[in-house]
Amino acid sequence: MPDEPVPAPSPCADIRGAQGVGARSVWVSGGRPWTEPDYRPTLTTADTASAIRRLTST
Numbered sequence: 001m002p003d004e005p006v007p008a009p010s011p012c013a014d015i016r017g018a019q020g021v022g023a024r025s026v027w028v029s030g031g032r033p034w035t036e037p038d039y040r041p042t043l044t045t046a047d048t049a050s051a052i053r054r055l056t057s058t
Contacts, residue, residue: 015041026044043055
């Protein structure tokens with residue numbers, strides 16, 4: 001299941017958790033910058049539709 005992104009309500013904890021288990025992560029930013037310097041999402045998109053398009057085109 002590491003290749004399946006999972007939506008979650010706590011971006012920092014969830015992105016860090018994904019990184020910790022080797023899973024990919026997606027930050028649906030809504031135009032907000034990612035501010036956590038210690039870890040980053042695998043993919044950043046502005047909205048959910050863009051995330052779905054990117055995930056299904058790979």
